[in-house]
Amino acid sequence: MEALKEYLAELIRPIVIQAVQDALAELNPRPLKRYLTPEEAWTHIKVSRATFYRLVGRGVIEILKIGNKSLVDADRLDEAVEKREIYRYKHYR
Secondary structure: OHHHHHHHHHHHHHHHHHHHHHHHHHHHHOOOOOOOOOHHHHHHHHHHHHHHHHHHHHHHOEEEEEOEEEEEEHHHEEEEHOOOOOOOOOOOO
């Protein structure tokens, strides 16, 4: 009887572990897109293209080059806004 309990425990353990991992993954989903194109980035922070590249020139925003692609880390961009390194502008007409 004890051997049967151990056998069943070994059989069920990986299934339970996987179910718990799946449940935790659903609670804390990863962002769908962690990197933005420069155009998506300046639209996200609501600044003009010129202002965006001025911030890049000052080193406030870092552009990552992967092959011929330019990308901006979305997390770093949001941190810069939160720390007031970048101010979001609202254009009123």
